[in-house]
Every structure is written in structure tokens, then in C-alpha cells.
Amino acid sequence: MAAQQTANGFSLDNSGKRVVVDPVCRIEGHLRVEVNVDDKNVIRNAVSTGTMWRGLEVILKGRDPRDAWAFTQRICGVCTGTHALTSVRSVENALGIQIPDNANSIRNIMQMALYVHDHLVHFYHLHALDWVDVVSALKADPKRTSELAQSISDWPMSSPGYFRDLQNRLKKFVESGQLGPFSNGYWGSPAYKLPPEANLMAVAHYLEALDFQKEIVKIHAIYGGKNPHPNWIVGGMPCAININDVGGVGAINMERLNLVSSIIDRTIEFVEKVYVPDLLAIASFYKGWLHGGGLSSQSVLSYGDVPDIANDYSAKSLLLPRGAIINGDLTKVHEVDLVDPAQIQEFVSHSWYKYADESKGLHPFDGVTEPNFVLGKNAKGTKTNIENLDEGGKYSWLKAPRWRGHAMEVGPLARYIIGYVQKNPEFKDPVDMVLKKLDVPLTALFSTLGRTAARGLECQWAAEKMRYFQDRLIANLKAGDSTTANVEKWDPSTWPQASKGVGFTEAPRGALGHWIQIKDGKIDNYQCIVPTTWNGSPRDPAGNIGAFEASLLGTPLAKADQPLEILRTLHSFDPCLACSTH
Amino acid sequence: MHIEREFRGEGPGGRQVLSYYVYEAPVRLWHWVNALAIVVLAVTGYFIGKPLPSMGGEASDHYVMGTIRFAHFAAAYVFVFGFIGRIYWAFVGNHHARQLFILPFWDKAWWGEVFFELRWYLFLEPKPKKYIGHNPLAQLSMFFAFTLGATFLIVTGLALYGEGAQAGHWTHTLFTSWVIPLFGQSQDVHTWHRLAMWAFVVFVMIHVYAAIREDIMSRQSLISTMVSGHRMFKD
Amino acid sequence: MTETFYDVLRRQGISRRSFMKFCSLTATSLGLAPAFAPKIAHALENKPRTPVIWLHGLECTCCSESFIRSAHPLAKDVVLSMLSLDYDDTLMAAAGHQAEAILDEIKKKYKGNYILAVEGNPPLNEDGMFCFQGGKPFVEKLKYMAADCKAIIAWGSCASWGCVQAAKPNPTRATPVHKVITDKPVIKVPGCPPIAEVMTGVVTYMLTFERLPELDRQGRPKMFYGQRIHDKCYRRPHFDAGQFVEGWDDEAARRGYCLYKMGCKGPTTYNACSTTRWNGGVSFPIQSGHGCIGCSEDGFWDKGSFYDRITDIKQFGIESNADKVGMAVAGGVGAAIAAHAAVTALSRAKVKQGNASQEQKQGE
Ligand code: HEM
Ligand code: HEM
Numbered sequence A: 001m002a003a004q005q006t007a008n009g010f011s012l013d014n015s016g017k018r019v020v021v022d023p024v025c026r027i028e029g030h031l032r033v034e035v036n037v038d039d040k041n042v043i044r045n046a047v048s049t050g051t052m053w054r055g056l057e058v059i060l061k062g063r064d065p066r067d068a069w070a071f072t073q074r075i076c077g078v079c080t081g082t083h084a085l086t087s088v089r090s091v092e093n094a095l096g097i098q099i100p101d102n103a104n105s106i107r108n109i110m111q112m113a114l115y116v117h118d119h120l121v122h123f124y125h126l127h128a129l130d131w132v133d134v135v136s137a138l139k140a141d142p143k144r145t146s147e148l149a150q151s152i153s154d155w156p157m158s159s160p161g162y163f164r165d166l167q168n169r170l171k172k173f174v175e176s177g178q179l180g181p182f183s184n185g186y187w188g189s190p191a192y193k194l195p196p197e198a199n200l201m202a203v204a205h206y207l208e209a210l211d212f213q214k215e216i217v218k219i220h221a222i223y224g225g226k227n228p229h230p231n232w233i234v235g236g237m238p239c240a241i242n243i244n245d246v247g248g249v250g251a252i253n254m255e256r257l258n259l260v261s262s263i264i265d266r267t268i269e270f271v272e273k274v275y276v277p278d279l280l281a282i283a284s285f286y287k288g289w290l291h292g293g294g295l296s297s298q299s300v301l302s303y304g305d306v307p308d309i310a311n312d313y314s315a316k317s318l319l320l321p322r323g324a325i326i327n328g329d330l331t332k333v334h335e336v337d338l339v340d341p342a343q344i345q346e347f348v349s350h351s352w353y354k355y356a357d358e359s360k361g362l363h364p365f366d367g368v369t370e371p372n373f374v375l376g377k378n379a380k381g382t383k384t385n386i387e388n389l390d391e392g393g394k395y396s397w398l399k400a401p402r403w404r405g406h407a408m409e410v411g412p413l414a415r416y417i418i419g420y421v422q423k424n425p426e427f428k429d430p431v432d433m434v435l436k437k438l439d440v441p442l443t444a445l446f447s448t449l450g451r452t453a454a455r456g457l458e459c460q461w462a463a464e465k466m467r468y469f470q471d472r473l474i475a476n477l478k479a480g481d482s483t484t485a486n487v488e489k490w491d492p493s494t495w496p497q498a499s500k501g502v503g504f505t506e507a508p509r510g511a512l513g514h515w516i517q518i519k520d521g522k523i524d525n526y527q528c529i530v531p532t533t534w535n536g537s538p539r540d541p542a543g544n545i546g547a548f549e550a551s552l553l554g555t556p557l558a559k560a561d562q563p564l565e566i567l568r569t570l571h572s573f574d575p576c577l578a579c580s581t582h
Numbered sequence B: 001m002h003i004e005r006e007f008r009g010e011g012p013g014g015r016q017v018l019s020y021y022v023y024e025a026p027v028r029l030w031h032w033v034n035a036l037a038i039v040v041l042a043v044t045g046y047f048i049g050k051p052l053p054s055m056g057g058e059a060s061d062h063y064v065m066g067t068i069r070f071a072h073f074a075a076a077y078v079f080v081f082g083f084i085g086r087i088y089w090a091f092v093g094n095h096h097a098r099q100l101f102i103l104p105f106w107d108k109a110w111w112g113e114v115f116f117e118l119r120w121y122l123f124l125e126p127k128p129k130k131y132i133g134h135n136p137l138a139q140l141s142m143f144f145a146f147t148l149g150a151t152f153l154i155v156t157g158l159a160l161y162g163e164g165a166q167a168g169h170w171t172h173t174l175f176t177s178w179v180i181p182l183f184g185q186s187q188d189v190h191t192w193h194r195l196a197m198w199a200f201v202v203f204v205m206i207h208v209y210a211a212i213r214e215d216i217m218s219r220q221s222l223i224s225t226m227v228s229g230h231r232m233f234k235d
Numbered sequence C: 001m002t003e004t005f006y007d008v009l010r011r012q013g014i015s016r017r018s019f020m021k022f023c024s025l026t027a028t029s030l031g032l033a034p035a036f037a038p039k040i041a042h043a044l045e046n047k048p049r050t051p052v053i054w055l056h057g058l059e060c061t062c063c064s065e066s067f068i069r070s071a072h073p074l075a076k077d078v079v080l081s082m083l084s085l086d087y088d089d090t091l092m093a094a095a096g097h098q099a100e101a102i103l104d105e106i107k108k109k110y111k112g113n114y115i116l117a118v119e120g121n122p123p124l125n126e127d128g129m130f131c132f133q134g135g136k137p138f139v140e141k142l143k144y145m146a147a148d149c150k151a152i153i154a155w156g157s158c159a160s161w162g163c164v165q166a167a168k169p170n171p172t173r174a175t176p177v178h179k180v181i182t183d184k185p186v187i188k189v190p191g192c193p194p195i196a197e198v199m200t201g202v203v204t205y206m207l208t209f210e211r212l213p214e215l216d217r218q219g220r221p222k223m224f225y226g227q228r229i230h231d232k233c234y235r236r237p238h239f240d241a242g243q244f245v246e247g248w249d250d251e252a253a254r255r256g257y258c259l260y261k262m263g264c265k266g267p268t269t270y271n272a273c274s275t276t277r278w279n280g281g282v283s284f285p286i287q288s289g290h291g292c293i294g295c296s297e298d299g300f301w302d303k304g305s306f307y308d309r310i311t312d313i314k315q316f317g318i319e320s321n322a323d324k325v326g327m328a329v330a331g332g333v334g335a336a337i338a339a340h341a342a343v344t345a346l347s348r349a350k351v352k353q354g355n356a357s358q359e360q361k362q363g364e
């Protein structure tokens, strides 16, 4: 094959030099990409491969549905909690269980705490080094760094002395010759555009954010007992509340509520004064680098999340936008129905799984997960020493989910685009603010940077929503309702002989759904379609390429043997491979 | 067969009554103390796993689980040291004192008797045989259900006890340290300890039934034997 | 940011004087003249940080996530000052062959002197291709890097026991580290995930005292895994009193009674949660109202529902537990006894009748 047009409108050409990046680091799990570059080092073909599979859908069969949250939560420790929440929702949906308002508030607070934490850690610890040259920070003038920092934020840790100390420690570190996680980085690459002062400021905040992130998750510890992997229950939340009576010290009480409140305040402040200003400052140096849009200008999907009204999962109750945009038609947001067999389907023609008929997709209620590891006939190397994969055959442990046949991008950018075109001011206004500040057109949104910016804005949105739901919880307690769980259908003997349900959330990385079938009190079938399954999906029988692959096309590499630009764009999705394959 | 003491007398209806001294005093004492300990262990053990309905009020006002567990452990000590004492008696006591611990496994005739007893219980034999000690079937079930069962309960029980007693306690050193790794984890030891309790309950049911039945059917004394030590043959 | 070994010692509360004393003791024990002590001191003060290679197999990365939550010491100090985290695909700047080159470099340069930290585990089915990196099975990478390491830290329940992917039917044959690497000390730090401060506690112990922590028979550091949650649970008085939560959000739950009846596995789980607690000591599962699910125990996924106190026995099928089996057998035996007694009574009556008629005949 040379040049070829995909069904979703991308042109692929795999005749040029093949570059392999494996492992793709600074992500969760194991991802490999292979790209073909033309003689100008521009990417003309991209192949993304999930290189791990654990079989959770297989393992869940026959188990108690009330335990499923704990299993599925272990799909990922990075977006910890979101699978558990999705799971309890699926069981509640199957059994018709209504949760109390307090449980809804607490779940939303926990989900938003995850957003803030995950986005913050992603930006500083997984993504920043694609834009920030740590070594260049050694050349910075601490005084000018201080001026820069103070010009963008009134965050207190910004004196020249602070940056000088930090730079000295950094110098000593580099001089030791042991660069630790910074070894073999792409330092000095022409792709880095920040001045030394901005680099030094970013390094400082890399460390501050590392210290601060552990504070945010204390919210999970308070309501869920620990983080990562807090506890949940079908029917509500396990943390009883007691603000009046004897024994209140053994439950969620005033002290605990105050602790949550103070963390929320500090979180809002950190995001507002450190994350968002850093994001804008860094973006302002990279405005010219508008690659990586991929599917975002065409097909995006969001299920919506954060129910304002407990137990109401319809679009009107969900504070995060819901809908699908296809074929780049921004005038129409389609309704999404997770149980309609014609809408969401998973294909495996290019995935290491087996279906009876692989030309067709399966709705997750009828989903099948049966591993089948075979390489395409043009693969190079051996089964256990792969040099090049063959994208003409099976080539990934991810299935290929499609919405009405379309490959979709999901995640913060998808949510913001949908919110924007729905003219929801909570999403439209901040986007307009950023576009104006950076002085770029709306189309700049459809890019690697747009994705990274949307995540930052969403982090701020989520921090404020924690406050909203914490206030709501307090108000409800004040009104005399301290219920946290509904146990009417706790006992499996109260369940129908067979039932099925779907639970969904918007996970930090995008649309997440769990489909459960319960028979005789046990799980009969359990299927998950995960954000990174959407974004990182391999091709489908019609030849549609997924969001990762699409986003890499057309990107020029400064140096073909240095995958800096590839990392940049892939990282903008915040890939999670343990999630995607599960 | 070695017979310690023989006694002849008149039974009711002028029939001859033969009497042998079978169970020496320590065995009899042990039997009843042991039976009592096991009843306490099974009842308390059951409630350790499935506790009684909760009590309200202050924790310091109650000690229900504490008491149940204490009773279990106290009875366990009686059971364990009784069992050790019983093993000791197997060495120094009479022939019957050894029956619990050794099976004449290679003795064809003995197996024949086992099957005879089996047929008797299945109503396939018209008349029972008489034994001075345990009948072979009883001996077989005693060995497997009681002797091995008791050993299993003691080993797992002491291993569980050592968990609470903490490292350094003899039960921890001698049992917990290897029993838990052997089973994989503590939860499994609980499960099997509990299952063994049920095996014991079943054994006791059969045992008590058989004792009463044989007492009536086989025209030889059983229950009173465990009281007086003498086996009486009524014809 | 860069501290020497000596700085680390100082931070752990060891004074200059005892450091110098330590150096002269070392000198004597090596049979060297006291004059060598300052040389040893100099060497230690400038000693390179111990390289750590952190590999990821089949896992969910919760162990890394937990690690960076460490409050004392702070994760950044561990990673940047106490040791040298030279390879960790979750955090490192490099990728692809630039990343893989580091493995060979450390393996050669620090032969026998680097620590191998493993998160997750290798699957053995499908020739190991359920988890591959650089085109090759993860298990190969693990063996390759284990060959020249000083010791292995098995992070979390994945590396220690197998964890969720090894739950039945373990489709990938996910296998814990100690079953694949048998010729190196493996320190298991189980938990799903382990507590952050336990993780950094184990690492700093090794750096500070220059030896492996004392391990129990199952390979866990005794200091953190020597006792059960239940042994030091603050709800224990309610357990002893027989005061239990009977249902979620009931009066007892609001008073913080014991969670035993809700399936709490604290009595069978070895971990430091009830003492060290989580996230800087803020809480731990039980404190927030949910029972312990036994996440640091071998095979905790396969013991039946997390909400059952009497757990399943797989050997008897998924649905059975000791009570169900026991009661069924006892019931059956009880019925059999009753039937047997009835038949006995019947046949006895017959025999008696027979005897009676015989006696009658004789009488005639
Ligand atoms: C927890 C309850 C009990 C246990 C574990 C138990 C156990 C035993 C054992 C181990 C022996 C053999 C003694 C030896 O050879 O040293 C035995 C004998 C005997 N037990 Fe029990 N026993 C229990 C309750 C009872 C009760 C309630 C009765 C009376 C109704 C009873 C009647 C007898 C009799 C008659 C013998 C002698 C059997 C024979 O002579 O072959 N036992 N028991
Ligand atoms: C006839 C003998 C015995 C019977 C029938 C018996 C029965 C039981 C039962 C049913 C349990 C509850 C298991 C669970 O659900 O977790 C239990 C627990 C226990 N047993 Fe025994 N047991 C016996 C002997 C012993 C012995 C000899 C010891 C040694 C000290 C012992 C120590 C324990 C301990 C420590 C526990 C756990 C208590 C707890 O978790 O709080 N048991 N036993």
C-alpha cells in the first residue's frame, strides 16, 4: 500500500520510514506507536497499539454484582474511583435502586476530586516535560523568573530567593550526573520553545504540584477511607453521617466536613493561581504549534455526568454536557442512548479478540471478550520479538468502539466542544476567555494544545463543583436529612431473577460505560467501554482510524529519532492503557 | 484380647451377664469433659462467625463477643490439654485406650468386621456382633472423624489463636507461623476451622445416635460403660 | 534536590557524631586503621544515590499513585534526593529506545547494586504477550533486569500475590514476581495499593540501615505486616462488646460500631492501615464506614463477596460456604438418622413380634 483514504476522511501513506516508539512513557499502562514519516519527517501513517490485557470482563463473570465496583476500580489506579462509580451505577440501574441525595453529593465531590487530581498530575507530571526543558532552567535568571511568576499570578511562592534556591538544588542535582527520571530526555531539542525563566518556573511548580496533589485526594480518604481505590457501595455511600448524636466521632461529623471544606478551598486556589496561569503562560509560547487536532474537529462524544438531581441521569440533570457531534457538523448535537443497540458497538477486526463474525460490531449488552493474539501477515519479527506490526491485520489489545459507525474522540476537549456549541456559559465563557487571551481563533481549539487547555479549564470547573456539592451536602444536613444509603435491595433475595443495566460517567479521560447483566444474583455478562478505548482504538472493518492515530497525522518531527512531538500529542489525550484494555 | 477384669453375675430373667472393665477412669472422665468442651466450642464457635444481634449503648458496658470468645478459648484449652492427656493415656492405659489412635489397617479380618458392621447398620445382618472395646466401624469413624478431626481443629484453632496472641506467643511460634502460610491466608484457616466444626457436629450426631441405638439393640451396655467403665453383655 | 547518602542519614535523625562513629566502626570492622574513618566518611558523603529501576507489568498503576502520596518523606525527596529513579515508564522524560537504553546502562554500570522495584506482574500465557514492551514479553524484561539487581521490591498485591488479574480464572496466567524470579531476595509490600508511607518507609529503611528489612515467612516486612487490621482497630471495643453495624447507614453505623457483620476482613488481614492509616493519617477504610476487603492478602479476590463474614469455599463451588455445607450435611445426616431410627424401631418391633410368637409356640 502507498497512499490510501480512510472512511473518516484521513489520508494514510505507509511508504516512508517507519519509526517505532515503545514504550510510550509518562502515561498509564503500556502503549506502542508506529508511524511512517515522509522525507520531510512529517507523519503520514500512524498505528497505535495497546500492549497489555488482563481480562477483567472475563474475571467478573459469576461474581456478586455488589462486589463489581472493587474489581472494576482496579482497572485503573490513576482514574481511581471512576470505574467504581460507574459500576455501582450500572448495578443500581439494573436493579432500580435510588440513592439518597447525600450519596449523590458525596459521589459527585469524589468524582470531581478525581478530576482535579488527575488533571493536575497529568499536566505537571505526565505532560509538562513535553513543553518544558528542565535543563534550560539552569540558565534562568531567578529575578526575572520571579517577575514572570508575579506577572501571571499572585501565588505567594514567587520570590527571587525562592527560585534561586530551587535553581541551586537543580544545579547540584544535574551536576551529580544522576538525572533519575530526567535521564535521556530530549533536552535542548529545537522543539522546546520556552525561555529559561518559564522553564524554571514550571520546574518549581512541577515540584509544588507533586506536594499538593496528595492533599486533594484526602477528600477520597475522608469519604471513601483511602486513595487510591476508595470504597463505595451499591445503594449509596458507606460513610455514615452523624453530626448531632453520641458516637458522631465514629462517622462523618463536623470536623470531617470542615476538613473536606478546607481542602476544597486550597484546591480551588491552587488551580486558579498555579495551574491555569502556568497553562496559559506555556501555551502562549506554543501558539504556532497547532498540530494534533485529529478527530476533534469532526466527531466527539460525551455521555455527560455529575447529576445535579440524584438518580436523574438525563441530559437536563447532568452538569457536564452530553451528546455527540459527527462529520464536523458543529450545528447539531446528537442525542446519545447507551442501550440502543444501533448506537454504541465494538469491533475487533484489528483487535486481538475473536468474534463469530468480525465484520460486525456488538453492542456491549451482547459483548464478547475472547482473546486471540495473532499478528498480521506483514508484521516483521517474531511473535515474541515484534519489530513492526501490521495494521492490516490484528494489532492491538484495544477493541474498536464506534458510535453509529463513527470513530469518536472523547475527553475534556470533547466535553468542552459540546458544551461550547450547546452555548452552555460554564464551558463557552472560559473557552472564549482563553482564545481571546492567547489571541487565537476558535479552530485553534482542535489541536493538541486545545486538548491540554480544555483539561486545565475543566480542572478549575471541577474544583468549583466540589464546593457546590459540599455546600449542597451541608444544606441537606441542615434540613435534617443525613441519609447516605438505601439498603432496600441490598439483599440479593430481593432481586429479580434476571436484569440488566448500564452505568456511565464522564471519567477524566472521557466517556465511560459499564454494561451489566445479572442472572440469579450473579454477574452473567459485564462489559466496559473506556475513554482510552475510544481514543486509542485501532481501525475497524470500514477502515476508520481512531483518535490517537488521526491526531498524529501531518505532524512534522524536529528529529525523526526523537519522538517529542509524538509524545506531546499522545499525552494531550492523557492515555490510560490499563483502562483501555482492562 | 487382653481382658483386665472379668465379672460374672445374674442378669434379669436369670440370664448370664458377662462384664468386662473396658474404659478406665481417666478415659471416662476425659470423655465427658471432652464432650462438654466440644459442645461449648461448637456453640461459641458458631457465634464467633455469626454473632448475636447487636447490643446498644456504650461499648464499655458490654463484653458479649469478648465473653463468647473467652469461653471458646477456655474450652479450647480444656479440649487441647484433654486431648494431650488422652494421648498420654493411650501409652499407659489399657488396650482399649489405644483404639482411638491406631487402626489395624493391614488386618484383613478387621476390615471384614468393618464391613460386617456396615451391613448390620444397613439392616443386612440379622444379629449384631459383640465387642469388648469399640466395634471396628466405630473405631474407624472415631479415628477419622474424631482423632484426625480433633487434630485439625486444634492445629487450625491454635493457629488462629496465635494471631490474636501475637508473634512471640507459643501458639504463634508453634502454629500460626506455618499454618497461615500453608493455607495461603488467615481467612482460609477460619473457613476450614469452621467447616471442621460442622464435620464434628455431624460426627457427634451419628455417634450419640449409634451409642443409644446400640445400647438398645446390641444387648450390651454402652452408655453406662462410659459411666462405669464396665461393658455388660446381656446374653 | 541532590542529597548524598550522608544528607539522607542526617535527615533520618543521625547526628554528625554518630555518623563519624559509624565510619570508624566500619573502619575497624574492615580491619583498617582508624585513620581510614575520614576516608570512609568522605566516600559515604559523596556516595552515589542507589539507582532504582521501577518496572510495570500487568497492573493499574495504583502503587505508583500511592507512592507519590507519601507525606513523610515527601515523594519528591525520595525520588530526587534519596535514591535515583533512573527508570520508571510512568514518570520518566524519555520514551522508546531512549528509555530502554537506560536499562542496559544501569544494568552494566551498577551491576549488583541497583534495586529493582516491580509494580504489577508478568502474565505467562500466550508466551507472555498479554503484556509486552519494546515488542517483547514483559517477563523477559523482568528477568533481564532481575539478573543483576541487588534486591527486588514487589510493590502491591499484583507483584506480591497476583491481585485482580490473577483472580479466577486468571485468563492471562498473571504470576507474582517471586514465582518467576527465584534467585534474588524479594521484599513483598502488598496492598491494593500499599500505603504510601509504608512504601517509602520500606525504601528509606533499606537506604538508611543499608540492609533489607526483616521479613516474615511470606516475605513481607515484619514492621508493617506483623499484625492484623483487627489487632489495632479503633472499633475493636465494639467488636468485643458485640456491637455491630447490621446494615449500611443504620444507627450502629452512625455510631461507628464494628463492621464485622458487614464482612470486614480486618480479623484476617495483615497490614498497617489501622495504625499508619492512609493519606497522611486522615482515615482508613474502616474509619470511613466500609469494612476492610483484605486487599493486602493473597487471593483476597476469590474468597466470595466482600460483604460476607463466612466466606466461600471454592472447592465446593462458588456458592458454598462453611455454614451452607455444614448445615446441609448436618441436615442430611439428621434426616438419615431419623430414618434409620424409624427402620430400626420397625424391624425391632418385627423381631419382638417374631420372638413373642416363637415364645408362644414354645409355650404351646
Ligand atoms: C461432643 C460430644 C461427644 C464426643 C466428641 C464424644 C467422643 C467420643 C470418643 C472419642 C469416644 C471414644 C473414647 C475412647 O475410645 O477413648 C467415645 C465413646 C463413647 N461415647 Fe462419646 N462423645 C460425645 C458425646 C457422647 C454422648 C452424649 C454419649 C451418650 C449418649 C456418648 C456415648 C459414648 C459411648 C457409649 C462411648 C463408648 C462407645 C463404645 O463403647 O464403643 N458420647 N465418645
Ligand atoms: C471442637 C473443637 C472446635 C470447634 C468446633 C471450634 C469451632 C469454631 C468455630 C465455628 C469458629 C468460628 C470460625 C469463623 O467463622 O471464623 C471458631 C473460631 C475460633 N476458634 Fe475454634 N473450634 C474448636 C477448637 C478450637 C481450638 C482447639 C482452638 C484453639 C485455641 C480454637 C480457637 C479458635 C479461634 C482463635 C477462633 C477465632 C476467633 C475469632 O476470630 O475471634 N478453636 N472455632
Ligand code: NFV
Pocket (backbone or CB within 6 Å): A028, A075, A076, A077, A078, A079, A080, A082, A083, A507, A508, A509, A510, A512, A530, A531, A532, A533, A575, A576, A578, A579, A580
Ligand atoms: N481511559 C481511562 Fe480511565 C480515565 N479517565 C477510565 O475510565 O484512566 Ni485510568
Ligand code: SF4
Pocket (backbone or CB within 6 Å): A074, A077, A229, C059, C060, C061, C062, C063, C119, C120, C155, C156, C157, C158, C159, C163, C164, C191, C192, C193, C194
Ligand atoms: S496491587 Fe491492586 S491496586 Fe495495585 S497495581 Fe495491582 S491491581 Fe492495582
Ligand code: SF4
Pocket (backbone or CB within 6 Å): C229, C230, C231, C233, C234, C235, C236, C237, C239, C257, C258, C259, C260, C264, C265, C266, C267, C286, C291, C292
Ligand atoms: S471493624 Fe473490622 S477490624 Fe475493626 S474491630 Fe470490627 S472486625 Fe475488627
Ligand code: F3S
Pocket (backbone or CB within 6 Å): A226, C191, C192, C229, C269, C271, C273, C274, C284, C285, C286, C291, C292, C293, C294, C295, C296
Ligand atoms: S482493604 Fe486494604 S487498605 Fe487496609 S483496611 Fe483493608 S488492608
Ligand SMILES: [Mg+2]
Pocket (backbone or CB within 6 Å): A057, A399, A527, A528, A529, A530, A582
Ligand atoms: Mg471492554
